[in-house]
Amino acid sequence: MNQSKIAYISFDTVPAPKGAAIHIEAFSQVLAAAFGDIHLLTVSPTAELINYHHIHPQVMQTMLPALGENLIQRVLYFRRLLRGWLEGKRFDAIHIRSIYEGLVIALNKKQYCDKLIFEVNGLPSIELKYRYPAVVDDRELLHKLHSQEQVCLTAADLIVTPSGVTAEYLHQIRNIPTDKIRVIPNGVDLDVFSYELSKRNIVNVPLQMLYFGTLSSWQGVKLAIEALGLINRDFPANLTVIGQAREYQIKNLKQLALKLGVAENLTVLEPISQKQLVTYIHNSDVILAPLTASDRNLIQGCCPLKILEGMATGTPVIASDLQVVRELGEDGVDFLLVKPGSAKAIKDAVLRLQNQRELATQLAINARQRIEEYYTWRRAGEALVAAYQELGIKRSMTV
Template sequence: MSAPPRSHGTEALSVWVGGERGKRGGWPRRVRRDSTHDVASASGIVYASFDRFPAPKGAAVHIRAFVEALGAAFGGVDLLALRDGPTASAEPRPLVEGVTYHPLEARGRDLVAQALSFRTHLAAWWRNRPRARVVHVRSIFEGYPVATRKAALTDALVFEVNGLPSIELKYHHPDVADDAELMLKLVAQEDACIASADLLVTPSEVTAEYLVKRGAQASKVRVIPNGVELEVFRHAPPRIRAPGQPVRLLYSGTMTSWQGVHHAIEALRLLREQMPAVLTLVGPLRKHQRKVMLDRCGDLLLEGAVELREPLPQAELAALHHACDAVLVPLPVNDRNCVQGCCPLKLLEAMASGTPVIASNLPVVRTLAGPDEVLLVRPGSPKAIMEAVKDLCANAELGPSLSHRARARVERDFSWERAREALVSAYETELGMTRRDTGVIPREERRA
């Protein structure tokens, strides 16, 4: 997201979240339905997300896994998400069997304009369509209009909580942290979505606890961790580094302080005082972010010790894992990681690949990996990261042991197959949905 100027950015956002200036924003007052108002009169599943799709990001990977599962199990899924760039096709098209993808627009130079644009296009798509059996949303940006019109639009609302703007927005737009009125309005929209949801899905135990503290009924919350495509992130034992070769470190994902990328860079500085080392940073960088990153890396770039790369397709990212000696997941202590919670996909993908992982010792990490599967280090400490890298280099048995155990943990608990089945099961038990005869078959039945 590009940070809007203070003169109109947070002020416009405050007006927007206050109720869209009292207007209905083009949303239908009622939708077309059959003569009887019951479950049978509703049609299909609408999965809406204010995220770009397809894209080489964790959100897009997550969306594809979930809509494919719902399409296979129930059919009739309409996926509405941002098209990936202005040159991408805007025409509806089949994604997989049972799923139709409808790329939508979100034009504007800042978050406010983009969110309003997306809501307008979403409302236009909805007009003259039958009532949905289920609407599945991933944020308040598409979820709040649905929550406030739930009776007209759908029989059931699923709110998938990966992150909440009342916590995360200030990391992208620092000015909003001082806008108490705006924060209250963001929380109010989040609370409306939480209260209206018939099912709340989250990938993190920490997030589930936070949602209950925010008023969610615990019985409505399902924790479904992120998964890994095991055939893409194939396992390989840690590479054997030749004498004199630099240690190769990898950080992938969002390049912001709330993800700890600055700790990875500082750890590299410390490590290079004792041995040759190179850090590859893979992730999206907007123009102003790139400048900040270049300034932070400084002399490391001139020395060839840091490599900046754009987001990669999953197969290329998996290959890059195997070319590195360790993957860094240096999450710091902040409200995003410790209060709201998260389920870092980069951690699971690194564990699946077999490359040893060095990660912050936080609850969101410990729910996914134990100390015999990844090296847990003190959060916020570049020195602790450096010492962990040195331990890997000094102990020839440590890396292979971590690699084997981490892969086994992912295979057991964190495949996308398992996540898909958990989602379909939640739709069945909580929403009364029935699988098609050709739908998803539980793994137990496949193995019987």
């Protein structure tokens, strides 16, 4: 049997403009730099198996198809191919991100690896109902998801999560020992998300607001549009929404804007590259991150990349006052926090920044400094490598 050092396996498409793909690229690069050649296994964007070698010279990426008419079919298809790919291979460590790829490995851990690392960013038993609302009434499916998560959590030698809220949930609710959990927050590529204080003349309205990220319901994009309607009662403002969404989600947002009389003030764009996104950020007066007070954000936890990336750029951020956000900075110092679920609170915060330009500038300055000190991919990578070394994975002597 062929023993290799590390396999990083994820039921995600990489590269892609989504936060998950950005995270996977950053972590796979740092693992390769520290430990030598690694295998990265992800989902193919086509019906074909693809070998890809552009993320890092020492990252050997294989993309397996995940075909099917729904998520369950795609997961089962991917798992079948994953078993074939794993045949005859064994690793010092395998790094997983979900039950979709992880269950196969967790159930056969001794066969496939010495150490199993489970990176918990989200759990289907909590998140899936937001994507498929009918799931909320399917107790049998939710129980099965919960059970499969527990199998992976129990089998893992190390659990990595980006949020203290998630760590608390895993310990208190899922009974995972704290010494098995490492909190490693997300990071920002400072070379891409460059710092530039706004040069826009605020006298020249309309105000330019920006939301970027997925359009999932827990992100609160509808609140941003409701705030857009309220703000336009006082002065002209535009909102640009950039992110991955289904057709019905975009339709619902545009219908809401039409109902509120701000259809012409809303622009919805598909995901774009990070470099293109930075241009939009620098041309905006404020970034909105109106996360909802849902179990996904309050109980499971998260580490919103949109907030970190916005903080790095010189454009002030307005976000919901949730613990997952308070972990990242201080209200009134690094960003403005507002009551979750309140479009009026967002409007009031926007007006405050409009009327207190010195505050807006100071928030942007402080936020960039905080990102530079605490939230870079370099810092996250160093923490990940240290966690691997604690498991006994030795750094490569040839890198």
